[in-house]
Amino acid sequence: MESKDRQISFICPNFSSHYRPGELILPLVFYVEHGKSLPSKVRLHVESSHVWSGTVLDGGKKIEGLEGMMNLYGIRPYSLVLLEYDGGVNFRVQLYSPYATEIMYANYEHCPSSDLLYNKIELAMFSSVFTYNAIDNFSGVYHLVIENKHLVGAKMLPVLSSYACHQLSLDESCKTLKLGFEKYFWNISVDFKNGSLYFVDGWIEFLDALCVMAGDSLSFCKSDEKFKYIVCVFHGSLVSKEVNVGVSVGIRSYARFFKMITESSLKSGEIEVPRVFIRNYGDELTNTLNVNLGGGISTQFKYCPGSCRIYGLHQFFGKYSVLEDYVVFFNYLGSSKFAVSVYDSQWMNHFQDSDGYYRFEDFTGPSCVEDIVVLSDSNDDTLDTSDGSSAESDDENSEEYELFSFRVVLKASHVEKKSRGVYIAKNLWSIYKHWGKMTSITLSFGAEQWTVEALRNNRDCRFGIGWDDFIEDNNLSADDVLYFEYVGHYGFHVKIDG
Incomplete structure (x- = not known):
């Protein structure tokens, strides 16, 4: 096979309306560009080293004769199939379940699936599973x-x-x-x-x-x-067939998952890591994820262990023109390192041209740099900001989900029985101005989460019902310094500072 840098990678649509037992539909862009040059017989190399033969039909619109592969690995509606084409007769195959994680191939080979036809309730259930985990x-x-x-x-x-x-x-x-x-x-x-x-x-x-x-x-x-x-x-x-250890390839072990980008993802700049991946690898992930995009390009993502979310992605989305309905693949390499690729709404690799070459020089999108604002005790009216401004100098036109943080020194009134929750810093007005009187807020502390209701009165907002449980469960006391970091979607990551 040719150099991996020149492989053309894409997703095969496999939702309920696309699903055909034994067939893989190739995306429009791929078969328009390469359909006429495809040989009639091709080989599909599954990550486990199994090789399957397929027949190309309809001018490169689909590959059929894959009943054995689809049966063995349980490829069902809402399973996701990713192919890498080398320009000859070979395709490399990655298979993902509706749980949004790559399958554990050996587990399927020891206990294969038994059916390629599904009733309406099963199809609806697969759709629900895919929506919950992937979208x-x-x-x-x-x-x-x-x-x-x-x-x-x-x-x-x-x-x-x-x-x-x-x-x-x-x-x-x-x-x-x-x-x-x-x-x-x-x-x-x-x-x-x-x-x-x-x-x-x-x-x-x-x-x-x-x-x-x-x-x-x-x-x-x-x-x-x-x-x-x-x-x-x-x-x-x-x-149990989706996770265990990663897929062994050479001397390295891989574990992969994907997420589809939604309008909400673009606004919040965050995505939730699928539950099945977290079950096996969540404890390994640190607050900073090192990311390799390919073509010599690397960056970092922020991660909140308490809520299993990758956040602060506005800059990444903007710079690389990532839009709604795009799909982001995460290939875990260990030690909080990922290789990340993006596929567009036409199912093609967003970072490569039609011939499989990286094209990062084409991306000139704006970078939305998100500054962290460090504040003093939010129970005071005067707030010490990084630029010396007061709480009244809020920029009401700032982005709703911009990343903020603040510190609070707990007082006796914050930790006593029937205590008053701390006030949220007024510099976060651009965030909490959209909240109702009893909006539910998630406080992530360590690996646990607490639900606390926000009590808002005009421009003042503090934590209400649920705050006592948060204080008591974490054995917090007066003079403890808490650091609150807003991570989007009504959530704060909290830790003891100092």
């Missing part, structure tokens, strides 16, 4: 691990604790819970008892319909309707 950011409000006790066919089955009910905004007025995805929802009759939510009827039928067993887990996402939740199913039997 959405921070949509999950509660994660439930299914245990044997949840599978008992009792009429009064305790499933959701008081903490879960708080996270899901459930109260005693809830008599029916709707769980599901797209147009498939199941009605679960429920009843409150001793602070927990008991499932009365419909729960077991819901689990059976989705083939949920002990060891699987469910992530709940709020919908526009009260007491109705979109569910992402993590089947343990599938998740």
Whole structure:
């Protein structure tokens, strides 16, 4: 195969409308440029060193005859297939599950899939899984691990604790819970008892319909309707095939995931790392990620371990003209190092031209440098900023999600029982001016998270309900200095300073 620098890489569309058992559809740009020169027979090299033969049809629009490969590796609707073409008969293949992580090839080879046809409920479930992991950011409000006790066919089955009910905004007025995805929802009759939510009827039928067993887990996402939740199913039997150790290639080990860029991602400058990747590699990631873009270009991304988010990406998005519906691939190399590539809305490598050469000189987009503003105790009206300005000199035209930080020296009133939460620095007015009176804020401290309600009165805003739990759980006391860093999406990363 030719030099890797000249390989033409692209994504094969494989959503529900594109999916055909045994076929891979090639993107329009690729077959227009290279379809006529493709040989009729090609070889697909899967990362595990298996080689599969395929037949090119329709002038290079698709490759067929791949039933064996798709069956073995469980390539289903919303699986993502990435190909690298060398200009001859060879394609190198990477396969990603709807969980947005590269599959563990050896696990599939030892226990292959058994079906290439799926019913409508399964297709909707795959779509929900893909949306939650590959597209959405921070949509999950509660994660439930299914245990044997949840599978008992009792009429009064305790499933959701008081903490879960708080996270899901459930109260005693809830008599029916709707769980599901797209147009498939199941009605679960429920009843409150001793602070927990008991499932009365419909729960077991819901689990059976989705083939949920002990060891699987469910992530709940709020919908526009009260007491109705979109569910992402993590089947343990599938998740175990997605992660373990990275794909071994030569002397290095790789673990890969991807995220699709949304309008929300562009505004906030952040993305959430998929849950399945975090399960195995989250503990290795530090606050700074070193990133290689290829072609000798490198940069750094910021990472918040507490919320599993990569943030501060405005400059990267702007400089390299990354737009909505683009796909960013992260190839983990260990020690918080990643090789990153971007694919455009036509499924082609955004950093390369049609012949596979890097084209970084073409990117002249603006760089949105984000300054960190360091402030004094936000409970005071006078704030010490880096340029000597006062709190009243806010720039109300500043970007809503611009990165800010501030320090607070905790006072007795901040840590006593029924304490008053600290005030958010007024220099962050451009952020909290959009919040309501009781907006939920996430405080990430270490590896844990606390939900605290924001209490806003005109231009003043402080932390309210939930602050006591945050103070008590972290054994904080007067004179401790806390450093708050706003990381977007109603979240602060908090640590003890000094």
